[in-house]
Every structure is written in C-alpha cells, then in structure tokens.
Amino acid sequence: MSALLWLSIGIGLMALEAIVPGFILFWFGAAALVVSFSTWVGLTTQLEWQLLIFFLFAISSLVLWFSFARKRFKKDGPRDITISGQRGIITSEVVPGKIGEVELFDSLNGLKKWKVIAEVPLQVGTEVEVVETSGIKLKVKPVDEQK
Template sequence: MLHDLVVSLGPWSWWVLGILLLAAELIVPGFFLVWIGAAAVVVGALSLLLWEASLWSWQLQLLLFAILSVVFVLAGRRFYSGRGHSSDEPLLNRRGESLVGRTATLHEPIAEGRGRIRLDDTWWSVMGPNLPAGTQVRVVSAAGRDLVVEAA
C-alpha cells in the first residue's frame, strides 16, 4: 500500500513526507523534526527536477535525505544553540557558585578535609584544609553540593 502511494505520487511523495514531518513538529515537543522535514522538502524539490533522470534512483534519494537530515539538524542546532546569549543573572540556578568570595565561620571543624558552615539560612558541607571550629573561612569555589574553602 505504501509502495503504491509513493509510486502514484512520484516526486510529490517527498513533499508529503516533508509536510507531515513539519506538521508533526507542532505536536511533538522540541525543535527537531523541522530539520528532517526541511530535508524531505529539499529532496522533493530535487525530485521534481530529476525524476526522469536514470541517476535519480530511490537509493540515491534516501542517501541524500539521510545526509541532508544530519546536516540540517547539526546546522539548526548550532544556529539555535543559544551560545552568546548573556543573562542578567548568570548564577541564578547555580547557588553554590554564587557564594564564591563570601566569608563565614566554621560551625564544625574541617577534619579529614570535610566540615560545615552556615551561610544565610542554609548549612553547607565544605571541603578544605583541616581547620578548627570558629575559624573564618572564604569560599573559593563550588564542587557540586559542596563548597571549597580556605582560611580567610
């Protein structure tokens, strides 16, 4: 049945596939199928020009479609990747990194490289050199959920 449909539509079958993929982009979340749909439309446009050529076999059409799909997806990803967009609050969802430079008093001593401090309303696990409780420390970096400190 599908074979008969493709044969009866001829070069327009690529256009139908492209339009179906572009329409599916409206239903499926993300921005991915639009590039594959665009590749199908390009192959459809070439098919309209080259349909009668002996060189334009279904194998070549599928190969070109696969190559164009990959190229369009990679180009679209690079174009819309969001690089270069600066934020007015770059540390919004990186709370540990936003604490770099702050000072605090050790609540629990750093023993074997681990201790605890309180900053604002939160207790933080810290890593650093062994220091007694009550020592002022400065946050130098964030490592996952832990803060790296040194004596202030």
C-alpha cells in the first residue's frame, strides 16, 4: 500500500476517536501514521512488513498507554464528584439500613430521582444535601444538621 493510503487511514482512525470512547482508535491511527512514514522513506515497501509494523506498534502502544493510565487515573474517589453538595427533597422515607429516594434538580438533566441511604431517619419532604456517592446510591444528610 502507498504511504498516502496509510496516511489517510491514520488520520481517519484518529478522527473516529472523537466519536468512539475508550482512547483505543487513536493508537491504531498513530500506528498507521508510523507505517505511512516508514513507507514514504522506503523502509517498508512490502505489504506484509507494513501490516507487521502496524500491528506491533498499535498493540505495544495500547499496552503501554493502558499500563500508564491504570496507574495514573485510579478511581479511588466517588464516581460522580459533580453531584456532591447538591440539594434535594426526600420523596420516599429513608431509614438507616434501608434505601429511600430523593429528587435532585440538575440544570443539565432536570429533575432526577436517586436511591439514597442515610445515617439518620428522614421523612418525606426533608431537604437533604448529597455527601458522597456509594455505588449507584447517594449518601445524604439533612440540610439543618450541617449548619
């Protein structure tokens, strides 16, 4: 294949990365650009060598990136830190040890109901503030308790 074809494949794969999540296609696009350069310089003229360099570079880049990313971006904190501090109204009674329900207003999503847990009993209509996320549930405290 020609260097221009590899170049267009590389640019196309990198452009697709904007649509597809996961940061995987980027490395295949970078590998295609490496093969494009090596073909243009004249190092890889046979298709077999081009494909070998493409897959070796793509796989090694993916392995290096994800080993780096795993160390760098650990998920020790809450799943959604943007929801911490938001206030809502209890719509289903909350008892310690049992799951209740709260309605939060988010400017992006509007009104949304969430499953909640709390350390103190909460009656319907109580205003609460989100303290942290716990899996798919929110941990809340009454607003009055935080003053």
